[in-house]
Amino acid sequence: MGPDEYLFLLAGLKWTVALSAIGFFFGGIAGLLVALARTSELRVVERITAGYIGVFQGTPLLMQLFVVYYGLALIGLKLDAWVAVSIGLTLHASAYLGEIWRGAIEAVPKGQTEAAKALSLNYTSRMRDVVLPQAFRISLPATIGFLVQLIKGTSLAAIVGFTELTRAGNMISNQIFQPLLVFGIVGALYFIMCCPLTLYGAHLERKFAKSAR
Known part of the structure; x- marks a missing residue:
């Protein structure tokens, strides 16, 4: 592994971060x-969005990317x-x-919505x-967990x-024939990105569980 290989991995890392940000934002x-439609109390809209969710939760992401690009x-x-x-x-x-946010909306006590209606809020x-x-x-x-x-x-x-x-790691591995080294570095980069988010999500979960008691 020389400087060029590390720079190539960092370029791949840049695109991983960019794709994650784009997918998560949009x-x-x-x-x-979708969450608002699922909780709209309009049966037709709820069924359409339920079907939409079912398609994407019931098929692998690999197939979805394949269909979008080649299909x-x-x-x-x-x-x-x-x-x-x-x-x-x-x-x-x-x-x-x-679906995560639909569950969260429905988890809000109904009394909150009823009080808002009593105040004539639209x-x-x-x-x-x-x-x-x-x-x-x-x-x-749960949102942070999904981001990971x-x-x-x-x-x-x-x-x-x-x-x-x-x-990028696979391409470098095919060139220098050191897969354990290359994918060890790739795995470490994923770990650096994901571990802090996982720990933060677990921290929030414990915090909210204590406040709910």
Whole structure:
């Protein structure tokens, strides 16, 4: 392993972080809409979003990335690899975050919503000022846990030939024939990214559990 190999790994790490951020940010926006639709009390909307969640939770992320990249190309929509992966991760994240946040919204005591209605707050005000702040607090540990899974899931971008951290490590390993060294470094980089988030999520979970007693 020379300087060039380390720089190549760092370039792959940059794309891993970028893909994680894109998938989590846009998936979070879409996931909030999914969560609101799932709790809208409109049966048709709830069934449609339940089906959407079922599709993405019931199929592997690897297949979803494959379909977005190669499937869309079959109908004439050829996307760059990073765009396809970003779309795939966003759709995947929106389904999981939507379900996490749906559970958090439903976990907010009904008395809070009833009190907001008694104060004549409209739906937007009830959700923005009363329900969502409490739901966000409830969902934070699970949301952080999903972010950790999303970071590791970016390694599947190699299926469409995108060079993120794992594929960069595989390319270097094929050149220098030292897989244990290379993937040991790759694993350490993933650990550095994921371990603090995991510990922080566990800390929040313990903190919220104590405050609920």
